[in-house]
Amino acid sequence: MKSTITVLMWMGVLASVCAQVVTTEHRLHLGFTNVSMRDSYLSSMPYEGVGMSFAHAASRSVSPENVRDLWLYGAALHLGVAQNPAGSAGMQSIVGEMRGGYVRVFRLRQGLWIEPGLQLQMDAGARNIARNVNNPANMVLSMDVRPIVRMLFDHYGLKLRMEVSSPLVGLMFVPDYGIGYYEMVSLSNWNRAFHLSSLHNRQGITGRIDMDFTVLDRDYYVGFYHQAIQYKANNLFFSDKQQGLVFGMRFESLRLKPANRNQIPSVKPY
Amino acid sequence: MKSHPLFILSAVLLLSSCLQQPDVESNDAEGNLHAAWRIIQEKYCYLSYKQINWDSVYIAYTAQLDTVKDDYQLFDHMASMLAELKDGHVNLLSDFNRSRYWNWYTDYPLHFQEELIYGSAYLGNRYRAVGGLRYERIHGGQVGYVYYGSFSNGFTRDQIREMLYYFRDCSGMILDVRNNGGGSLSYSETLASYFMQTTTHTGYIQHKTGPSRDAFSEPTPTYTPTDTALNWAKPVVVLTNRMSYSATNDFVNRMKQAPYAWVLGDQTGGGGGMPMTDELPNGWLLRYSASPMLDVNKNHTEWGIEPDAYVELNSLDVVRGIDSLIEAAVDYIAGSNK
Numbered sequence: 001m002k003s004t005i006t007v008l009m010w011m012g013v014l015a016s017v018c019a020q021v022v023t024t025e026h027r028l029h030l031g032f033t034n035v036s037m038r039d040s041y042l043s044s045m046p047y048e049g050v051g052m053s054f055a056h057a058a059s060r061s062v063s064p065e066n067v068r069d070l071w072l073y074g075a076a077l078h079l080g081v082a083q084n085p086a087g088s089a090g091m092q093s094i095v096g097e098m099r100g101g102y103v104r105v106f107r108l109r110q111g112l113w114i115e116p117g118l119q120l121q122m123d124a125g126a127r128n129i130a131r132n133v134n135n136p137a138n139m140v141l142s143m144d145v146r147p148i149v150r151m152l153f154d155h156y157g158l159k160l161r162m163e164v165s166s167p168l169v170g171l172m173f174v175p176d177y178g179i180g181y182y183e184m185v186s187l188s189n190w191n192r193a194f195h196l197s198s199l200h201n202r203q204g205i206t207g208r209i210d211m212d213f214t215v216l217d218r219d220y221y222v223g224f225y226h227q228a229i230q231y232k233a234n235n236l237f238f239s240d241k242q243q244g245l246v247f248g249m250r251f252e253s254l255r256l257k258p259a260n261r262n263q264i265p266s267v268k269p270y
Numbered sequence: 271m272k273s274h275p276l277f278i279l280s281a282v283l284l285l286s287s288c289l290q291q292p293d294v295e296s297n298d299a300e301g302n303l304h305a306a307w308r309i310i311q312e313k314y315c316y317l318s319y320k321q322i323n324w325d326s327v328y329i330a331y332t333a334q335l336d337t338v339k340d341d342y343q344l345f346d347h348m349a350s351m352l353a354e355l356k357d358g359h360v361n362l363l364s365d366f367n368r369s370r371y372w373n374w375y376t377d378y379p380l381h382f383q384e385e386l387i388y389g390s391a392y393l394g395n396r397y398r399a400v401g402g403l404r405y406e407r408i409h410g411g412q413v414g415y416v417y418y419g420s421f422s423n424g425f426t427r428d429q430i431r432e433m434l435y436y437f438r439d440c441s442g443m444i445l446d447v448r449n450n451g452g453g454s455l456s457y458s459e460t461l462a463s464y465f466m467q468t469t470t471h472t473g474y475i476q477h478k479t480g481p482s483r484d485a486f487s488e489p490t491p492t493y494t495p496t497d498t499a500l501n502w503a504k505p506v507v508v509l510t511n512r513m514s515y516s517a518t519n520d521f522v523n524r525m526k527q528a529p530y531a532w533v534l535g536d537q538t539g540g541g542g543g544m545p546m547t548d549e550l551p552n553g554w555l556l557r558y559s560a561s562p563m564l565d566v567n568k569n570h571t572e573w574g575i576e577p578d579a580y581v582e583l584n585s586l587d588v589v590r591g592i593d594s595l596i597e598a599a600v601d602y603i604a605g606s607n608k
Contacts, residue, residue: 038291043549044305045294085297086553088365131555132547176487178313178478178560180544182455187475189490230291235480237292 022255024060027210029248031055031225035080037091040236041138041175042129047091049082051242053225059103072119072148073100078242088131093240095125095140103150111155119148119165135180142197142231144170146206159212161221166205167229172197174233195233204229212250219250297551299335299344304328305550306348306362312481314558315543316357319570324483327354341552345369352556357572358515359545363555374539374574378512381536381583382448386593387417398436401425405433407440413600414443418461421453421517430464431500442505442603444596445525452516452541459494462524465506465531466496472524473571474564475544489564494524505606507599508533510577516541522575523565532602533577535595542571 035051055076062069080093101119108114125140144167153160175184176192183189195201210223223246230239295301295308307328310317317324331351338344345362349369352360362369387393392415397406402423405416414437437443462472474489508525510518510533519538525531543559550556563571579602584594 040292044292044309045549045551084549084553085294085551088553089549089555134544134557134560135546176477177480177485178315178546179487180477180546180561182544183475183477183490183561186456186459187490187492189487191487192479239291 022064024058024253027057027250029055029246031246033242033244035082036241037082038239039127039138045084047082051080053078068105070103091129093127095123098122113152115150117148119146141173161210164207170197177234201233202231221248295551299338302550302552309548309556315562317483358541359543359559361557375512381511389591400429409600412441414440417446419450421457424457444507444599446509447514447518448509448511449513450518452518455517458517458521462494463497465502465528466494467529469493469495470527472527477561505603506531509595510535510538512536512539515539534579534581535577537576538574540572540574
């Protein structure tokens with residue numbers, strides 16, 4: 001036992017001399033939402049149902065010396081199952097999301113931090129109405145630059161995290177008004193399918209508020225999630241709204257980073 | 271300078287107002303009728319080509335709505351309205367019925383009797399059957415005869431290779447697509463590719479670019495590739511009738527450009543609009559023609575494609591168990607090999 005402690009102490013000393021530690025905070029959650037979807041390419045009718053999401057979000061400081069600037073990255077998978085108002089057809093949606101960005105941390109007052117920044121988000125997926133034999137599916141594809149604001153309130157034992165982002169400019173896929181996927185895919189006619197997006201044709205907001213808590217030395221959180229996006233191009237209207245509860249866990253990973261690469265001795269055979 | 275935040279806020283609100291959700295009609299008889307009318311008005315591709323006054327149709331059918339008492343009557347009423355389009359690709363589907371317009375073939379003689387092709391003179395009862403194909407060598411093994419009854423029933427390349435190998439000593443092939451109501455366009459393209467010597471321009475397709483009835487894209491050329499390793503470079507006669515529809519219409523359009531092909535029989539039934547679907551507030555499905563397909567001269571194929579030679583089924587031949595169209599095809603193959 002004594003020798004183990006000694007070894008660990010020496011490792012710690014060595015690490016502090018040779019390396020710096022970069023901490024990454026990971027947040028992993030499972031969400032249950034209600035879903036409201038509209039896809040004019042597939043149907044004139046709105047669809048309502050339930051959804052599920054799995055998400056991973058991570059943030060780490062740009063460098064060990066600079067903890068005010070944070071890199072953000074993450075991925076999510078959103079699944080939805082919905083019905084038309086008459087209940088005669090179902091729509092399924094599956095959308096994957098990848099994002100990366102940067103925020104700067106400002107301390108407003110004791111226990112309150114605000115982190116504004118920018119994020120690049122890519123969404124890819126599909127919506128499907130199996131009953132539509134001739135046009136059963138439509139692709140979801142977009143890339144947005146999003147202003148993002150995160151807030152952290154940590155006071156009197158209460159730890160709340162809020163995050164809001166909204167698409168500002170980007171690129172999105174919307175099929176031409178009456179085109180079939182046969183013409184797009186088989187005949188490579190992608191004219192009028194990709195659109196520059198901004199507030200005039202794509203509006204949305206994604207927000208979440210989480211409350212962190214600890215059970216048996218492990219960090220968890222529960223939160224409320226809301227996402228709404230609507231966009232229009234080629235006389236087609238699309239919307240996707242989800243809101244619900246998320247349950248997640250928080251953990252940190254450590255990475256040893258050499259303090260100064262030039263100080264690492266190099267070995268030359270001759 | 272202080273007005274800047276207000277200006278930005280107003281700009282955002284102004285831009286936001288561009289994204290209003292499309293209205294959804296009410297789920298009652300009038301709302302559903304209007305939804306069906308609107309979908310056709312905005313998305314159907316042949317209103318101008320067929321010179322249909324769709325507004326008048328709406329007025330006429332709305333005026334009769336008070337005679338509609340239940341869903342069954344509403345369905346029939348809307349089916350009658352949609353039949354004004356004279357389009358076999360327009361269907362209304364509910365849990366209890368599927369409306370259809372069949373006059374594209376019921377108004378004409380079919381020049382086809384199934385019992386004739388399964389008679390001893392042709393397929394007999396020892397024919398080969400793979401995928402959707404039925405084939406046999408006829409006329410003393412001189413001609414290969416294939417009946418393909420649906421482009422919904424597929425085939426594989428190996429199956430086609432076996433068939434062409436079976437016909438290797440034949441001087442020509444008859445490809446009978448009478449009474450073939452269509453199916454998958456990809457089978458149409460693939461089957462035609464075995465008869466092309468090079469990748470061939472075989473037509474065009476358009477699509478609507480907006481709700482206005484004349485908003486169409488520029489025609490996109492369609493090509494039929496060639497299967498260089500598996501290729502029929504002998505005469506092939508395609509037999510057609512008024513029931514050769516939709517994907518079969520597309521197949522005939524492609525075969526018109528094949529170098530050794532000859533189309534014989536009656537005009538095809540048409541169905542040149544690639545269909546899409548939408549929904550009504552009561553959950554019924556509405557299928558309609560969305561993308562018109564054109565021939566190489568940019569003519570619509572909605573009303574069908576004329577054969578290279580019209581041949582009718584002779585009633586005296588029928589009594590003798592002979593199919594006049596197949597016999598004419600055999601004569602053509604014999605003549606083209608002289």
